[in-house]
Amino acid sequence: MAPYEPEQGTTDAEELSAGRRKAARYLVPVAVAGVAAATIGLVPALASGGDPDLPKLTAQELIEKIAASDTEQLSGTVKINTDLGLPSFGGGAGAFAPGGAGGGGGEDDEGSAADPAAKLMELASGSHTLRVAADGPDKQKVSVLDDAAEYSVIHNGDDVWAYDSATNEAYHTKDTGKSGDRSGKKGDLPKDVPATPKEFARQALKAADKTTSVKVDGSAKVAGRDAYRLVLKPKDAGTTVGRITIAVDAKTGTPLKFTLTPASGGAAVVDVGFTKVDFAEPSASTFDFKPAKGTKVTEEDGRAGKHGSGDFKGAEPAVNVIGEGWTSVAELELPGGQGLPTSGSADVPADAQRFLDSLGDKVSGKFGSGTVFKTRLINALITDDGKVYVGAVTKDALVEAANR
Template sequence: MARNEPTHGTDGAAGAGESAGRAPGRRKAVRYAVPVAVAGIAAASIGIGTALASSGDPDLPGISAQDLIAKMAKSDTQQLSGTVKVTTDLGLPSMPEGLSLGDGPGGKAGHGPAGKGEGEDAASPQAKLTELASGTHTLRVAADGPDKQRLSIVERAAEYSLIRNGDQVWAYDSKSNTVHRSTAPKDAKGGKEAPEELRGASPQDLAKKTLAAVDDSTSVSVDGTAKVAGRDAYQLVIKPKQAESTVGAVRIAVDAKNGVPLKFTLAPKGGGKAVVEAAFTKVDFAKPAADTFAFTPPKGAKITEDRDGKDGKGGGKAGADDRKKGLDESGLSGMNVIGKSWTSIAEFKTPGGVGPGAGAKGAKGGKDAGPAGALLDGLGSKVSGSFGSGHVFSTRLVNALVTDDGKVYVGAVTKDALVKAASK
C-alpha cells in the first residue's frame, strides 16, 4: 500500500487545528454545522453500504492531511452522476418490508404494507427517507449545479425518486403511483437551496459533517491510497481523542484529482463491521443529460401539493413552523446540547415521562411500575445517579439514557458519559 505520512503526528490535534487554520480553504471546511456528535449522522437517517470497485492501491504523490482537507474544501465539482451503495448497521432490528421508522400502526406515515397511507401521501420525502436508517440500499444520484439534483432509491420492482429542477421539487413513489410536489425552500440570502431531503445521503455530505468535528479533540492523518469506483483516491483518517466517544474512526476516500469524497466509513470503537459506510460504485463527473431532472407525473398518479409550503408540509417558513409545532407537540422541543464535538450529548424531556414510574402525571413508581417498567427492564440496562434512576439503551454507536422522570440524554458517547451528564 502506498503510504502518505501525516504532517502533524498521530496525536497532532493541535497541529491539525493550527496547520489547517493556515491552509487555504481550511476555514471553509470547518464551517459545516456540527450535528450532536456523530449521532446526527448515524441516527437521522443516512447510513451506508459496502463499497465495491477495490482493485489495488494506486501509487500517488504524498500529501499532508491539512492539504487533503483543503483540497476537499476547494473542490468546486458541481456535476456528477453515479450509483451509491448504502448500508447502516446500528444494531437495531430490521424493519419489515414496506414499513419505515416513521410508520405507526397500519402504516399511517404513508408506507404501510399496501404502500398507501391513511391521511398521508406515500411519496412524502420525510417519511420515505427514514428507511435509509437501517439495512442496505442502492441509490442513484445526479447533480448539475445548485438547482438540479436527483436522488433515487432503487427497490425490488419499484423506485422512489426525489427530483429538484429549479424551483420545483418532485417526489415519486412508483409502488403506490403517488406524487408529491413542493417548492424548493429559500436560503438565508433569499435564493433557493436544496431541500433537506436531498442533502446528507452521499459520501460528500457525510464528509462535510464530519469535517466540522476536526478540532483539537481530533487526530487527523492520511493513511495510504485506494481505488473507489475505478478512481484513484487518498484515504483520510479522522479519530476522536476523547475516551468518552464511541466513534473508533472515520475514513474518507478523497478523489485524488478533484477532491470529491468517494467513500465514507464510520467504524465504532467497539470493533466489528462499519456502522455507516457510503461509497460510489459508479461515478461520472460529466454533465448529466438534461432529461435526468425532467419529471412528468405518470397517468393516473395521485398528486399532493405543498402550494409553496403554505400547507405546512414542505419548504418555506410554513413548513419549518409545522415541523417545530410537531416537535413541541411530541415533547421533544427545548433540546439542550451538553459538551461539544465528538462527545456532544443532546438533552431533552419527553411529555409525562417514559420511565417505569411515569404515569399520566409523571408520578414516581416503583414495585408497581407495571408493563412499561418490565418492558424497559428487558430492553435497557438500569442505572442510577444523583438524577435518580433510569435505563440506558444502546446501539453499536449511539447510547441513550432515559430517566424515570422523563429526561433523555443521547449521543455517540459511553454509558458512563451519559450518567455523568445526567448527574450534573
C-alpha cells in the same frame, strides 16, 4: 473549518392527531438512531483494487483539497450498508415509522408514503442502492432503488418533489432556502436526504478539531478512480466512534467513500460510497418530474388529493447541545413532555414494545430515572419525565450529560 491537530508525519393548528402523537412516543429511539446516523455520516468500507501510487499529501493539504473542490455536476450509484445492531421484527425499524410499512400512507391516513422523514428511516438498517445526480446548486436527485419500486427526491429550481412508485404517492414543497444544504444556503435537497459521501464527509470534518487525530493513510481505488485515504480518530474517551475513513478523489477532491468504524470494533457501522461515478453534466431531463394522473399528492401545507394527505413534518423540537466535539450530546423533549409508555400500554403495539425492550437499559441519577436505548453507534437516554439525550457516546456519558 475547525482547527485540528495532525499526527506527526501526516495528518443531523392545533396539534398532531392522537394516533401520530402516540406513534411519536415509541418511535423516538428508532428515529434518533436513523437521523443521527445520517448526520454523523453513513459510511463504507473502502475497497482497494490495487492501491495507486499518488503524490504525497499531508492531512492539511488533503483537507484543503476537499474544501477547494468545485464539483457541482455528477451522477452515479451509491451503495449504503448500515449495521447499527438494531433487531428486526418483520418489517424492521422502518415498519414502525409513520408512512413506513404499516405506518400510514393509506387513503384514510393523514400520512404520506412519500414523506421523506418516514421513508428515509429505512436507510437506518440493511443494504440499499441509491442513484444520485447533481447539476449545480439548484438541481439534485436521489433515488432509492428496490427490487420492484423506486423512491426519489428531486430538487429542481424552486420545487422539491418526493415520489414513491410503490404507492403512487408524491410529496411537494417549494424551496424557500430554509430547506437548503447543511451550510444554510438555498438550493439543495432537504437535510434528511443523504445525497453523496461529500455530505457525510462535511459532517465528519466539522468534528476534526484538536480532539481528533488526522492523517493520510495511503491510497485506494474507488469506483475506478484514484483516491487518497483520510483517517480521523477521536482522542476523547466516551465516544462510540472508533475511526472515520474518507476516500478522496485524487483529481477533483470529491469524497467518494466514507467509512465509520465503532470504538467497539468489528465491521463498519455503515458503508456509503460510489460504486460508479461520472463527473459529466447530467441530462436536464433527469431532474424533471410531473405527477401522473391518479397520483396522490401531499402539499407541504397539508392539502391532499388526487393530482389535477397529511402532515409532512410537525414542529421540530428545540435542541440543546451539551459538551463539544465527539462527546457532544443533544438534549430535547418528547412530544407532550411525557416519557415512554409502560409495558402493556394500549398505545404501543406488541412488536414495538419488544423492539424497545430489546434495546433498553434502565438507569438513574440526579436527573431521575429513564431508559438508555443502544445501537453500535448512537445511544439515547429517554427519561421518565420526557427528556431525550442522544449522541455517539457511551451510556455513562449520557447519564453524565443528563445529570448536568
